[in-house]
Structure formats: structure tokens, C-alpha cells
Amino acid sequence: MAKAKVAFFDFACCEGCQIEFTNYGEPAFLELLKHVEVVEFREAMSEKSKDPIDIAFIEGSFTREADRPRLEEIRRRAKVVIAYGQCATTAGINALKNHAADYKQCVYGKDASMPHLESQKALGVDKAIKVDYYAWGCPVNKYEVLQIVAHLLHGKEPVIPNYPVCVECKRRETVCRYEESDHCMGQTARAGCGAPCPADGIPCEACRGFVDNPNLAALKKVLMQRAGFSESRSESKSRMFTANQREDAR
Amino acid sequence: MKRDIKINVHHLTRVEGHGNIVVNVKNGKVEKCEWQVPEAPRFFEAMVRGRHYSEVARITSRICGICSVGHTLASLKATEAALGIRVTEQTRKLRMLLKHAENFDSHVLHVYFLAAPDLLGAPSVFPLVKTHAPVVARALRLKRLAHEWGSLIGGRTTHPTTCIPGGFAKLPTTQEILWLKEKLLAAVPDLQETLKTVLSLAGAVPAFERPTEYIALSSDTEYPLYDGVVQSTLPDASKERYLVADYRKVTNEYMTAASTAKFARNKLQSYAAGALARFNNNFDRLLPEAKDAASLLGLKPVCANPYMNTIAQVVEIVQSAYDSLRIIDELITAGVRDEGLVKPSKFSKGAGAVEVPRGILFHEYAYDNDGMCTMGNCIIPTNQNHANIQGDFDKLVPELLAQGKTEKQMELALEMLVRAYDPCISCSTHYLDVRFVR
Numbered sequence: 001m002a003k004a005k006v007a008f009f010d011f012a013c014c015e016g017c018q019i020e021f022t023n024y025g026e027p028a029f030l031e032l033l034k035h036v037e038v039v040e041f042r043e044a045m046s047e048k049s050k051d052p053i054d055i056a057f058i059e060g061s062f063t064r065e066a067d068r069p070r071l072e073e074i075r076r077r078a079k080v081v082i083a084y085g086q087c088a089t090t091a092g093i094n095a096l097k098n099h100a101a102d103y104k105q106c107v108y109g110k111d112a113s114m115p116h117l118e119s120q121k122a123l124g125v126d127k128a129i130k131v132d133y134y135a136w137g138c139p140v141n142k143y144e145v146l147q148i149v150a151h152l153l154h155g156k157e158p159v160i161p162n163y164p165v166c167v168e169c170k171r172r173e174t175v176c177r178y179e180e181s182d183h184c185m186g187q188t189a190r191a192g193c194g195a196p197c198p199a200d201g202i203p204c205e206a207c208r209g210f211v212d213n214p215n216l217a218a219l220k221k222v223l224m225q226r227a228g229f230s231e232s233r234s235e236s237k238s239r240m241f242t243a244n245q246r247e248d249a250r
Numbered sequence: 251m252k253r254d255i256k257i258n259v260h261h262l263t264r265v266e267g268h269g270n271i272v273v274n275v276k277n278g279k280v281e282k283c284e285w286q287v288p289e290a291p292r293f294f295e296a297m298v299r300g301r302h303y304s305e306v307a308r309i310t311s312r313i314c315g316i317c318s319v320g321h322t323l324a325s326l327k328a329t330e331a332a333l334g335i336r337v338t339e340q341t342r343k344l345r346m347l348l349k350h351a352e353n354f355d356s357h358v359l360h361v362y363f364l365a366a367p368d369l370l371g372a373p374s375v376f377p378l379v380k381t382h383a384p385v386v387a388r389a390l391r392l393k394r395l396a397h398e399w400g401s402l403i404g405g406r407t408t409h410p411t412t413c414i415p416g417g418f419a420k421l422p423t424t425q426e427i428l429w430l431k432e433k434l435l436a437a438v439p440d441l442q443e444t445l446k447t448v449l450s451l452a453g454a455v456p457a458f459e460r461p462t463e464y465i466a467l468s469s470d471t472e473y474p475l476y477d478g479v480v481q482s483t484l485p486d487a488s489k490e491r492y493l494v495a496d497y498r499k500v501t502n503e504y505m506t507a508a509s510t511a512k513f514a515r516n517k518l519q520s521y522a523a524g525a526l527a528r529f530n531n532n533f534d535r536l537l538p539e540a541k542d543a544a545s546l547l548g549l550k551p552v553c554a555n556p557y558m559n560t561i562a563q564v565v566e567i568v569q570s571a572y573d574s575l576r577i578i579d580e581l582i583t584a585g586v587r588d589e590g591l592v593k594p595s596k597f598s599k600g601a602g603a604v605e606v607p608r609g610i611l612f613h614e615y616a617y618d619n620d621g622m623c624t625m626g627n628c629i630i631p632t633n634q635n636h637a638n639i640q641g642d643f644d645k646l647v648p649e650l651l652a653q654g655k656t657e658k659q660m661e662l663a664l665e666m667l668v669r670a671y672d673p674c675i676s677c678s679t680h681y682l683d684v685r686f687v688r
Binding site: 013014015016017018020023024026030033038041042044046047096100138139196197200202205233237240 | 261293296300302309312313314315316318363364373374376379387391394405407408412622
């Protein structure tokens, strides 16, 4: 079987999800290279091509109209497009700025109107092109990514969880953050990460976004009643990585 | 020789983030020579407004995937300064151990995956899997070690989980620290082989010098990554120190028309941050093993060849391994204790600095009495280096022309120069020089 041609592309993001790709270590990384041929990966290689791609990993958010042609070109070349990491799926943390009307002035001050600083709302790449699969998370779970690739190489549909992080905490017997007088968003957050944060003693902040049809009114109520948050803090908390998935998304 | 040269490198490869190199030479005269940063801006300082102090480091960590540990620690130090929190000695040691893991990790990535292909005449690391299999396998082993080392202390290396204001949400056990010691000791042969490989390639490092100002953290007691004051070393080796809280006096950021990142200058037209800047400022504080590595590789302070930054990174790989063994022994002797978190004693304004792989990183925040952030400012090493890269271009291009280099050779020399700085461009487009009012 010919190796699958794989390519990585980056837009507005921290490129941390690409870095996860280098964290597999020797056996897994070299084994992976037996099955895929990396044909384009700007952060790691100078080779470039215009050829068709089997799997395109797109990292980063769609924040500038100027980036649309690049995205369309990737879609044209790729059989399968994966939105790789939270910035690409829902714009994740980047979407936090969507709620601040003055973000450009805040950061660039008197220079804010310079033309090259153009930046529209931060959006997932599926607002520009069709996306086939979503690798959620900030950062992605690199083992889930391996599974997605393995499924695709075998011609199977990747299985991506649509249940809350609470399920994974129960499975690994992590004591609930609310029992530790903390707060948490695991009730509505999409699982698949393995729930590392509550196990490390910090709340889940839904870095993989929400499950489909989350009960956000209940989330807000729990943050207020059980964690003692003010209404405004429970609003801002529940927006942390999920600004574009809420009803008040701008 | 009156020549025309047109170099237009759009989205330079093997660097983190997006940068362009544009050079136009007409009739032997340089008409344009620019380092441009077109990275999409992301506006982090606007995102931290109105956020609780416990969330701020986890947001600013997302500025950069490679130095997310450094952003987390600089952010925590600034928040802790603003909140009157003095962390314990154990917390300081564990954070230093984590900082070492990040610098080691990032330097291995840069030296082996991003810089070495140029020295071996390959376009990337992937062809080297076939031609230099043992070297690639060694690089992956060292990378894996750094990842496990950082994950043990930080929970994970990309956006760490355990580091929070006042200490750690989860501590490693003394047993786990012992395991790390064994792992590090087992890596010593790989470090020695790294030095041999780099020594065999050192002849391919271009000879070019441009004396400039070097800025890094400095300390009288250690080669500083986590603590210290800000120090400048000028080409005449004169030094000056500044308090971290006065960082704006050093960075003096300004805007240019071609880049979404700001540029910085202090005493000269530009200054450099990064491994070479740390080496030039703090050579005396290196451990003997790291000094030996420097002498083996022919690196001496004050070195004014920016291409040697990669060699300084190799010296720091050795320094981080041996300094971590020292810290580990102290932690094992004392035993890792559950100390609880140090609580805030006030809500005000504070700044913090750490040395990330690419140089000195500053964060600053102000908090209101509810512990909510009202102001944030992050000054990133790569944007402190942009003006220095431009300064190098201005000197290097005429030199390459005079040497009669071809367009292709010039392009490679310029690309290698930018790569030597190991820029972290997506970091560098998140700066702020303006106060905001809630």
C-alpha cells in the first residue's frame, strides 16, 4: 500500500498542536512515518508541493479574509481535511477577542488602523471551507490524533467522543473539583482528552469546546450556586475556550 | 560587479510562525532589504481583561506552543508580584527544573530538526530519517526525555496544567524525581554524541560578525533562566543592570509598516536576546560541563556572530541537563513536601521575567480588588530580536554581494540567519504598549 500523503498548514495559532506531533518520541514517530509521507510542514521542512494530499491537517483560526484563498487551495488539493486543534475547530481561545469591540486599539493603540493589522472575528476554518473531521483540544490529545489517522488509513470512520469530561473523570476515579471547593466546566465540556486537568488539580475549562447541545443555563447556575461565582464571572468563565459556541457568539 | 538580485521568501520555512525575506538589488545597489512579519495578530492582551487571576496564565500560555511553559511561568511571576505572593524554595526549584526542561526541549528541536538540515544540505529532517538514522533516533530520544521531564513537573509540556499562582496544583513525588534523575543520567551518552555531531558540522556555520547589544537575565549566583535582574552587555563588554519592574526602559517597543510584530531597541539601534545573549552575559555562571562544551565548540564571550546562537543553544542543552541534576539532588535531600498554596496578600500591579528558549520574556498585569485583571502586557523575545535581524540583513547583504555570492546562496544565507535566531513569530505578534481602562 502506498503511503498516505499528509500535510500540515498553520493559520492564527500558537503552533503548539504541531509541536505535539514531535512529542511522540522515537518508536511511535518512526512507526508513523512507515505509514504516512509528510509532504508539507512549513514549521519543520522546506519542501513544498502543489500535488494532491490525502490528509490535510489545518491548525489555527480563520481571522483574515486574505487567508481564504490559501484555505480554498488546501481544500482543493486534499481528500480529507482535519481541523487540527481548537483554534481551527471553533477558534478556541482566539474567539475571546470577538467579545471585545476595541481589541485592536487595546493592543496596537494609535497604530491600530495600519492596513496590515486587519483582523476580523476569529472563526473556525469550517467558516471558510468544508471540514471532514475535528481534532478538538488546546492542545490536541496526540494519542487521539494517532487514532484518527489510523482509522482513516484503514478506511474507517474515526470515533470522536460527544460526551462530557465528567465521564472520563469518573472513569479514572478523579475526585470532583466541586468536592475540593473549586469550580469546573467538565459537565458540558467535550471529552476525549482523558480529563488530565481535574486529575492535576485544576478545573476543566472546556478547551475542547462543548458537547453538542450543552445545557449552558445549567452550567451557569452550577458555577453560581456551587462555586459561588458572580453572574458576570460565570458568564466570562463559561466563555473561556467556547466563545463561538454560545448563543451570544458575535 | 553590477548585478540585479531579487529574493522574495514568502513564509520562511523551519521557523515557528510566518516571516518573509525581501531583498531587491539593482545594478549592484541594495534598494530593499527587509525582514517582514505578516503573522496574523491574535490580541491576547485584550483577552485577559476581566479575567480572574487564576485564569490569566492559562490564557497567556496559549500565546506560544513551544514556549508555553515560559509564558506560564512569566505570567505567574508577574501575577504573584502583583498579588504579593512569595513562593516557597521548593516551588522555585521545581519551576527551575520545569524551565530547564522547556529550554532543553526547544533547543533539541531547533538544533536537530530546524537548523541541522541546513548544515547537512537537506531540506528538512524527514530525508535524514533515511540518511542519518542514528542521529534522528537520538534527536527523538532527547526530545522524548524533555517531554517526559517537563510533563512530570508541569503536567504536560504544551500548556502545562499544574503551575498555578502560589505554587503547584499537583506535585511530583520524591520517587518520581529519582526516576527523572536516572533518565537524565542515562541521557549523558546522547549528550556527548550531540557534541560530536555538532562539532563535525561546526565548519558549516557561516562566518559573519556584527557587534550588537545583548540583553538577558543575570544573577550573581547562577546561570539564570527563572530568576535574576535584566542585564545589557555592549560590544565593548561594558554591562548595565535594570530591575525587571523597569523593563519598559529596556524594551522601548515601536511599530513598523511591514510587520504585525513590534520592534525593540535599548542603547543601540537594536539588541539581541536568546541563547547567545545569555551566554555573552552569563558565561562565568555556566557549570564546568557547559564551559567545556563551549570550549570544544569554539564559542567564547563576547561572540558577535548571530549564526553561533545555535551553538550557544547546544552549550545550554548541556547546562540544563547538569543544572537539573544539581536541583534534583537538592530536592531529593529535602524530600518533596506538600506545602499548600501561598495566598494573595494584596491586589496591585506587577511584572515578571523568565528566560525562554528564544530570550528574555516579560509579562505585566494589574488586578482590581476582586482579583480580576485590568491590564496585561507581554513582551516577547522574538520581537526584541526583529530589529536585530533587520540590522544583520543590512550588513550581511552588501557583504554577500561583495563576495560575489549567487542569488540562491544569498537566499540560503539569509534564511539560515533568521533560523539561527530560532524565531517564534506567532509569539511575537502579541505585544501591547498601550494602557487600557476597563
